Amino acid sequence: MTNATQSQTTINDGRGILERVFFSTVSTVPCCVFLLINGTMLFTLRSKPVFRETSRYVFLFNLLFADTVLLAHSQLLYLLAASRIRMTYPVCGVLALFASLTAVISPLTLVVMSLERYVAVCYPLRHATIMTIRNTGVAIVLVWAVSSLNVLIQAILLLNFPFEDLQSLQMKNFCARENMLLGPMSDLYDKAFTGFLFFSAGVAITCSYIGVMVAARSASTNRASARKARKTLLLHLVQLGLILSSTVHNPLLMAISKVLDGIIIARIQTVLYMCIIILPRCLSALIYGIRDQNIRPILVYHLCCGLKLSVNPAKSEISA
Template identity: 70%
Template sequence: MEAGLLNILARVILMLDFLFEDLESLQMKDFCSEVSLFVGPKSDDYDNVYTCVLFVSASVAIISSYIRVMIAARSASTDKASARKARNTLLLHLVQLGLSLSATIHNPLLIAISKTAMRIVLVRIQSVFYVFIIILPRCLSALIYGIRDHTIRCVLVYHLCCRLKLLSSDWPS
């Protein structure tokens, strides 16, 4: 079975443990999300443990993979410039994976903020977090490789700058 399926099954079982006579508590007053449906101390404990285990296991996988790839790149390359370029590319991907890893704390962070922030502030924070924690890590390497590539740099910059016409000679090679 897949880990995501086990997480959903555990959440459904925890939801069945809830007494449905108290339907008033199922109303989402602070934070509108599927996470808000899981009420009770068992659900909170499960969410905390699941987030910690996911964060730690992904961190260990990322760090150990990075170390192994760096060792392999260093031993395979005799050219210093090539080794530096490989190291920089690996660092880029490490940063991207670290940002992707931050997505695991997206919901717990929003829930914690929802307890103190006003509704309109929470909606704005939620939008900013979504862009920087969910979307940006997924497009970061494509964006950087697009800026590095001289053939598509002009088109990419043209669209990123809201279609303002910039001379290609304005950009350093």
């Protein structure tokens, strides 16, 4: 009986290892593909002076950079959790704060990108004087400053936790941002800031969309430009919704873990991770790389390692 029990335990352990290897592979392969596409997109946006000197492409570079870093960071934590590696609180705290820094950049950048489209449609004659490279740089600095201030407040709240009362600094759970909300104040602040951030971003993008719709009815407005801006703002709202959904990934997983067993949880976790974490962080490159006629030929050219295409990227010009 003892030998049979030991054999069954060994089989279960072997199946568990195979499950973890399979799920890690399923998530890592598409993640690496998207990281390659994002990296190529980032290189594309720095390959031409006109991309570096146009505000909407500078904002896009900032958005894509934050998404790429967060995607790589999320995959690292996923692989560490799949490998059953538990960290100490200080190490996980640094990683969690880094994730908070990049996570806030995306919704804030979507806001300034929406405002840029609003100015382009509603104030076309003043767009060149308002959206200068200098003002674009100031907007990006403000985005990073707000995100950094949030991280600073979280770090202060984290340092106030009485770690000396713990028996060990080794974490009992896997490293995740939610697992580092150790005190009630940290949890309350995180919920309040996240709610305020996404509510404000949603209102800003929605107001920009309404402003563009109103301007589109004016005879002096370029209808084609307004229609394109309206579609772009709708995509921004979709992106914001997907990014917001990523904030419920771990709480949803914790709730599911209370009623289901380990193997089913692992499968659900992989599906949720692919749909809620990976997908929103790769949409920027796919959306803009395919939709934008100025980026698409150059992006395809670089993805094909410089092979000759029917469209010559050198001939791609961008209107002001």
